[in-house]
Every structure is written in structure tokens, then in C-alpha cells.
Amino acid sequence: MKTDARVRYTRKIIQETFLDLLKDKPVSKITVKEICDKAQINRGTFYKHYQDCYDLLEKIETEGIQEFEKMLAAIEATGAHAAVIAILSTLRSKSQLIQSISTPMSEQQFIQKLSGCCLLYIRQWLGSTPKDNCSAAKRDAGFTFLAGGCSSVIQWWLQNGMQEPPEEIADYIITFSEQIIMTTRQMDGLH
Numbered sequence: 001m002k003t004d005a006r007v008r009y010t011r012k013i014i015q016e017t018f019l020d021l022l023k024d025k026p027v028s029k030i031t032v033k034e035i036c037d038k039a040q041i042n043r044g045t046f047y048k049h050y051q052d053c054y055d056l057l058e059k060i061e062t063e064g065i066q067e068f069e070k071m072l073a074a075i076e077a078t079g080a081h082a083a084v085i086a087i088l089s090t091l092r093s094k095s096q097l098i099q100s101i102s103t104p105m106s107e108q109q110f111i112q113k114l115s116g117c118c119l120l121y122i123r124q125w126l127g128s129t130p131k132d133n134c135s136a137a138k139r140d141a142g143f144t145f146l147a148g149g150c151s152s153v154i155q156w157w158l159q160n161g162m163q164e165p166p167e168e169i170a171d172y173i174i175t176f177s178e179q180i181i182m183t184t185r186q187m188d189g190l191h
Contacts, residue, residue, distance in 0.1 A: 011049055013039050018056055027053050065113055081174050088166035091154065093136070095162060146177050 017039040021030050030053050036043050050056040071090055072083070150173050157169050 003013075007049075010041065010045060013041065014046060014049060014056065018053065019060070027057050061113070080177075083160055083168055084170035084173050085166050088154070088169050091158065092162050092166060095158075135159070142181070146180060149176060 012033060017035050018030065021034065021038065032043060032046055032053065035053070035056075036046050050059065068087075068090070071086065153169065153173055153176070156163065
């Protein structure tokens with residue numbers, strides 16, 4: 001179903017106003033009235049689109065995840081290094097949004113959601129063909145471990161102001177991942 005241009009514009013204004021308010025205070029301190037006053041809309045308009053501020057935040061995050069999944073699907077054939085660079089570049093370009101929705105707890109949850117998306121693609125890229133004697137459970141545990149490590153590196157990068165270029169962080173992630181995979185394979189050979 002196609003969304004009317006006025007509806008898209010109204011949602012955009014509400015979201016931008018909310019994200020601007022999030023820069024100065026946590027979601028728990030933002031009121032619908034405050035959003036409506038600043039966005040110059042009435043409360044009824046807000047409630048046509050969102051239940052409350054938490055619903056608004058959840059929908060912003062969901063839209064971000066959906067955009068991220070579309071990007072992952074588009075870069076799937078480019079290889080791991082190019083894919084990681086594209087992911088990091090996208091995160092950097094959306095840094096205002098990420099910083100706005102980031103409290104220590106929500107940032108971690110958002111990055112974990114993004115990592116979960118990446119994990120699905122990692123499994124598709126690497127996991128469909130058994131290349132060694134690794135069991136499915138061990139392979140899944142390894143992918144989960146790698147996704148957790150990758151999300152921690154990305155979180156560190158975001159928290160430190162994304163000063164390093166995406167290519168450098170991608171090199172770290174790929175190098176660490178390859179070393180972990182190589183060590184796991186060597187350990188399998190010892191048994």
C-alpha cells in the first residue's frame with residue numbers, strides 16, 4: 001500500500017523533532033505534547049501514527065533495520081570486506097540518527113539487532129557449504145561469537161566518534177574473524 005506524501009511528510013517531521021529532542025534528554029523525559037508543540041502539529045495527528053514516544057522510537061529503529069537489511073541484500077555478492085565497508089559507511093552516514101537514539105542500553109540493543117541481521121547474511125555467505133568437519137552447532141556458535149565480536153568493535157567505533165575510516169575498521173573485523181576461523185579449524189585438526 002502506497003503511503004500518501006502528506007503522511008510521509010508528517011511522520012518525517014514527527015521523527016526529526018523527536019530525534020532532535022533525544023539529543024538533549026532520554027526518551028523517558030520526552031512528552032507527546034513537547035513533540036507536538038515543537039513540530040507544530042496537534043496531538044491527534046501524533047496519535048494517528050504512534051501510540052507514544054516509545055512506539056515512535058521502536059518504529060524509527062525498525063525502519064533503520066529494514067533499510068540496513070535492504071542494503072545487506074544489495075551488497076551480498078560483493079564479498080565480505082566490501083560488505084563490511086558498506087555497512088560501516090552506512091552507519092557513519094547515519095551517525096546523527098544513531099547518536100540520537102543511543103543511550104547506553106538502547107545503543108547496545110540497536111547494534112545487537114544490526115549484528116543479528118549481519119549474522120543471517122554471514123550464515124548465507126559462509127555457512128551453507130560445510131568446508132570442514134565442523135558440526136552445525138559449532139559453526140552456529142562460531143558465527144554467533146563472531147557477530148558478538150563484530151558488534152562490539154562497531155559499538156567501540158561509534159562510541160569513539162568514528163574517527164577511523166570504515167576501511168580500517170573493516171580490516172580489523174575481517175582480520176579478527178579470519179584469525180578466529182583459522183584457530184577454530186586448527187583446533188578441529190587436533191582432535
